[in-house]
């Protein structure tokens with residue numbers, strides 16, 4: 610059921626993403642090709658789906674939030690391209706294919722990431738059919754969650770590996786690196802739908818808890834899954850000598866912690882009176898995923 614729903618969403622999101630990037634008939638074809646290659650080569654599309662589901666949960670049944678959902682996926686894909694670069698995690702494989710820099714070279718991959726980040730804001734600004742005050746507020750959330758106090762802060766803490774003296778430090782890094790874009794997804798969904806402050810707080814609580822569960826599962830899969838399953842290099846955390854929750858607690862305890870955060874995320878949904886089936890199934894799917 611959830612697999613089918615994800616597939617339907619994915620088809621619609623991918624069609625829109627394809628339209629939103631330039632075609633590869635330009636003089637600057639290499640960077641366009643690289644951006645299209647990374648954006649359109651798979652991915653679960655979790656962040657756009659969460660945004661669209663919160664929009665629906667707040668009573669909206671139209672397609673007006675799709676541009677914003679695609680903008681978020683562009684930022685996510687840029688972060689993956691940059692994360693794979695030799696100066697960061699140095700990974701050769703992403704979404705089952707050679708990572709962007711392996712296929713197009715480092716300079717082009719760097720620029721493809723920059724292009725996706727910048728085009729995300731162009732895309733979000735072209736949102737139609739929604740009160741411009743909600744669009745503007747959402748652009749603020751997107752910038753804040755992706756920026757220096759958001760995902761970027763998480764990435765530098767991860768790279769420097771200096772503030773991770775305790776489990777709490779590691780969880781803080783997860784909540785920034787992974788949780789912030791999920792927070793953007795949930796919060797923007799509610800904001801674009803004109804949701805109130807109580808709904809915004811519940812959406813943030815859902816995303817913060819889901820983000821922790823999601824990253825813990827990501828760490829577990831890094832040690833237990835195969836390259837074929839994940840479509841990316843495995844044991845990357847060991848290779849890069851990263852401190853993870855799994856290294857601190859072991860697989861069993863880490864799984865329990867991911868369960869706990871998923872349940873807390875699901876509790877936050879009780880604030881909403883609409884149909885929570887998809888978000889509930891999606892959260893459980895993410896907890897039990899093997900890729």
Ligand code: GRG
Pocket residue numbers: 651652653654655685687688689691692704760761764786787823824827
């Ligand atoms: C600005 C130079 C520069 C780099 C930015 C911020 C950043 C690099 C990277 C973000 C860090 C990152 C990759 C966090 C991990 C989050 C995570 C678990 C990603 C995988 O998400 P999935 O499983 O991937 O949703 P798919 O492929 O399904 O979209």
